[in-house]
Amino acid sequence: MLDLKKIRADFPILKREVNGKPLVYFDNAATSQTPQQVIDVIIDYYSNYNANIHRGVHALSQEATDKYEAARHTIQKHFNAKHAHEIIYTSGTTHSINLIANGFASLLKKGDEIIVSALEHHSNIVPWQMLCEKTGAILKVIPMNQDGELVMHEYDNLLNENTKLVFTNHISNALGTINPIEEIINKAHQVGAAVLIDGAQACPHVKPDVQDLDVDFYVASAHKMCGPTGVGMLYGKEEWLNKLPPYQGGGEMIAEVSFTKTTYAGLPHKFEAGTPNICGGIAFGAAIDYMNTIGFDAIAKYEHELLEYATKALIEIEGLKIYGTANNKTSVVSFNLEGIHPYDVGTILDKLGIAVRTGHHCAQPIMDFFKIPGTVRASFAFYNTKEEIDALVSGVKKAKMMLS
Amino acid sequence: MNIQEIQNEIIEEFSMFEDWEERYQYMIDLGKTLPLIEAQYKTEDNIIKGCQSKVWVHAELKEDKIAFTADSDAIITKGIIAILIRVFSNQHPAAILEANTDFIDQIGLKEHLSPTRANGLVSMIKQLKLYAIAYQTQLN
Numbered sequence: 393m394l395d396l397k398k399i400r401a402d403f404p405i406l407k408r409e410v411n412g413k414p415l416v417y418f419d420n421a422a423t424s425q426t427p428q429q430v431i432d433v434i435i436d437y438y439s440n441y442n443a444n445i446h447r448g449v450h451a452l453s454q455e456a457t458d459k460y461e462a463a464r465h466t467i468q469k470h471f472n473a474k475h476a477h478e479i480i481y482t483s484g485t486t487h488s489i490n491l492i493a494n495g496f497a498s499l500l501k502k503g504d505e506i507i508v509s510a511l512e513h514h515s516n517i518v519p520w521q522m523l524c525e526k527t528g529a530i531l532k533v534i535p536m537n538q539d540g541e542l543v544m545h546e547y548d549n550l551l552n553e554n555t556k557l558v559f560t561n562h563i564s565n566a567l568g569t570i571n572p573i574e575e576i577i578n579k580a581h582q583v584g585a586a587v588l589i590d591g592a593q594a595c596p597h598v599k600p601d602v603q604d605l606d607v608d609f610y611v612a613s614a615h616k617m618c619g620p621t622g623v624g625m626l627y628g629k630e631e632w633l634n635k636l637p638p639y640q641g642g643g644e645m646i647a648e649v650s651f652t653k654t655t656y657a658g659l660p661h662k663f664e665a666g667t668p669n670i671c672g673g674i675a676f677g678a679a680i681d682y683m684n685t686i687g688f689d690a691i692a693k694y695e696h697e698l699l700e701y702a703t704k705a706l707i708e709i710e711g712l713k714i715y716g717t718a719n720n721k722t723s724v725v726s727f728n729l730e731g732i733h734p735y736d737v738g739t740i741l742d743k744l745g746i747a748v749r750t751g752h753h754c755a756q757p758i759m760d761f762f763k764i765p766g767t768v769r770a771s772f773a774f775y776n777t778k779e780e781i782d783a784l785v786s787g788v789k790k791a792k793m794m795l796s
Numbered sequence: 797m798n799i800q801e802i803q804n805e806i807i808e809e810f811s812m813f814e815d816w817e818e819r820y821q822y823m824i825d826l827g828k829t830l831p832l833i834e835a836q837y838k839t840e841d842n843i844i845k846g847c848q849s850k851v852w853v854h855a856e857l858k859e860d861k862i863a864f865t866a867d868s869d870a871i872i873t874k875g876i877i878a879i880l881i882r883v884f885s886n887q888h889p890a891a892i893l894e895a896n897t898d899f900i901d902q903i904g905l906k907e908h909l910s911p912t913r914a915n916g917l918v919s920m921i922k923q924l925k926l927y928a929i930a931y932q933t934q935l936n
């Protein structure tokens with residue numbers, strides 16, 4: 393059982409009012425809120441030991457370096473990576489994906505195939521399209537069904553000896569579908585393809601074990617898991633990271649430089665050119681610690697309760713349709729009121745102090761599939777309450793009354 | 797009426813509303829009742845794509861004034877469009893170019909004209925002004 397009162401007290405922002413009403417924050421899938429424990433770490437960094445890392449001999453630099461590397465170990469342990477150098481700090485999921493897509497440019501040839509799922513964040517499809525343009529590889533898509541689940545027998549048909557890379561999200565941001573990534577990974581490995589899993593939406597809810605999954609690459613963003621924006625991670629199996637060329641040139645990523653030749657630094661520094669988001673990395677570690685203190689089992693159980701509670705109340709509203717009805721989904725409800733534009737619903741909810749996301753959620757292909765301009769998306773976190781869901785439900789009813 | 801007079805009239809109308817709900821209900825009702833654009837002008841060419849809602853704008857020169865018609869797929873956006881059209885339509889290009897939209901602030905709808913709102917309204921106002929420039933050149 394979660395102690396909601398205590399947990400909510402950890403998040404100063406939850407005390408805020410918006411438009412004269414207590415804030416109800418249901419846009420957690422876009423960015424989660426930050427607990428005081430993480431805010432304190434950020435303040436401590438800038439107040440006490442702000443310095444560049446891996447460079448100075450002085451005390452501050454050493455302290456900052458130690459804490460930054462300790463956070464890497466926290467991330468390693470959390471994801472159960474074999475080595476700390478298999479964890480690369482990035483600016484977020486998008487950066488991580490681009491780093492891998494860029495690396496594969498030197499490994500792919502014409503006629504090779506990349507498989508992505510129909511449930512992707514559309515900004516994440518672009519790096520693969522660019523990669524295909526560059527290399528002549530072919531992009532294939534695992535389709536989804538009306539419930540927003542991937543059609544797995546179609547996936548079987550797409551796999552063959554030309555498949556070099558499979559990319560899918562662990563959990564869909566628009567619909568909340570939890571994808572069967574174990575099966576996706578196993579089957580890809582049977583044809584010798586590598587697998588990259590986008591865990592941006594999964595990591596706030598579950599604790600992935602990358603060795604158990606046997607996944608080749610796994611990526612996530614801190615800002616969706618109680619950490620700050622602008623920092624994220626890339627896990628890659630050592631042998632894969634050694635195979636990929638560096639992404640950006642700059643300081644930190646080199647061992648020796650002359651004008652004729654540069655030798656790259658070893659992992660993880662080969663992929664960490666320039667001064668990183670030091671404070672962000674340290675705070676990322678603190679965010680992971682915080683979430684583990686709450687406990688992922690308890691989080692999953694409670695969020696599932698919230699999801700069921702919200703789903704049950706919302707579908708009772710006449711004319712409300714929920715998109716994404718997979719059996720296995722996280723605490724996201726994407727919906728529309730019949731004949732009413734999601735933007736209008738979101739605007740009224742905002743007036744009531746309720747923060748939801750409206751629009752296509754960067755998943756235009758999914759919206760096209762359902763032939764809708766977008767949805768209203770309420771996404772719940774472990775610090776939300778049933779009372780807040782009651783406020784959402786009455787807000788939706790009010791929006792319906794005003795708009796129809 | 798000139799643009800300033802119409803804006804003043806709108807500000808006065810809105811001053812009668814007690815709270816946001818009345819203001820929004822008024823806009824929603826405006827959005828619902830007004831046929832703003834003829835179907836034939838609801839084309840790809842006339843579309844302004846906001847990330848959130850779509851806006852269509854059509855302009856025609858009638859003697860020395862511009863008649864605007866516009867529409868949106870979102871009703872609140874459409875209500876605001878109705879207000880903007882009331883202000884800018886059937887005015888001289890020069891007057892349209894001179895006018896600003898500060899009155900929106902005064903009627904409590906400022907957030908809808910934020911460039912980051914992505915509802916297409918800011919681009920729509922830009923488009924109205926571009927039409928005004930084009931027609932003014934034509935008139936000169």
Ligand SMILES: Cc1ncc(COP(=O)(O)O)c(C=O)c1O
Binds near residue numbers: 421422483486516
């Ligand atoms: C599934 C998924 N992948 C990737 C991203 C992009 O993450 P970031 O903006 O932190 O790079 C998001 C964020 O919305 C997401 O939901």
